[in-house]
Amino acid sequence: MGGTILRLGAINTWALPRHTGVSWHVASCFRPTQHRGIMMKIRLGLIALALCVLGMGAASAAKLIEPNLYQSQPNEEAGKALLRQAMIQADDGSWERIAVGRVYYLGGMKAEGQAIFDEVLTDDDASDRFRVARVYMEAGEWTRAKPLFDEAIRMEPKEEKWLAEVGAYYLLNGDRETAEALFDRSFKRDTELWATVAAAGAYLGVKPQE
Structure with a gap:
């Protein structure tokens, strides 16, 4: 090819003479239209990734805890405010909601804690029963814990x-x-x-x- 450098990405393969010595099949792999299509896919992928990262950042920002919820607040008010935030963070997670309910229950707000447990226990899940039973044991309530423990080991x-x-x-x-x-x-x-x-x-x- 006499030292001539060919930039295959710019070759119009349909106009490429047969006698150039460049494989017709290889050259066809570098058509400009295909090159543009690949670059477009890369750009779209990067845009999608950037949007995903931004979305995660927005979700994280939405869950930030403001210091005024607990600083200089009475202990009970600070605890309640943080528990409300914890319930938002828990979302649909059953173990997470049980953890919030545990603090309510053991922190002197049994009605609020029990309401969370009752909602979680509507699902037929052995591990949820076991975890709630553990909370009752922490509270010294064996008679409440026992039937949940029995259910859990019957299920598993x-x-x-x-x-x-x-x-x-x-x-x-x-x-x-x-x-x-x-x-x-x-x-x-x-x-x-x-x-x-x-x-x-x-x-x-x-x-x-x-």
Whole structure:
């Protein structure tokens, strides 16, 4: 080609002579129309990415906590204001809403916490039941926790850690027979450290670590 540099991206392949020595097939891969199409796709992709980033930034800004919600406010008012924000942040997450409900419930606002639990428990989810039951145990309400624990392990009978934890609560509340039946079921499933620790602690009067 005598030292001539060809810029293939600018070649009009339909006018390219057959005798140039450049493969007709290779040259056709560099048609200007195809090149423009690829660049357009790249530009559109970058625009979409930029919009996504901007959208995430806007969503993050919408959830910023203003200092005046808690600074110089009485403790109860600051707590309530932050809990309202936490509910917005929780969105539709059941575990997140239970976490908010827990603070309401244990913070002296049981009605508000219970309302959140009641809404979450409308869904048929074992882990939600287990988490709400744990809150009741923190509040010292075994009679409320027990049926939820029983439901959770009925729904998920292979969760060895759950079996041992519930067994521990039974033992701590004076029902050794049921506790040891649950320990047996747990230990037959797997040698799970946390299950063993939960059972051991119950014999020594130590509540399971959540």
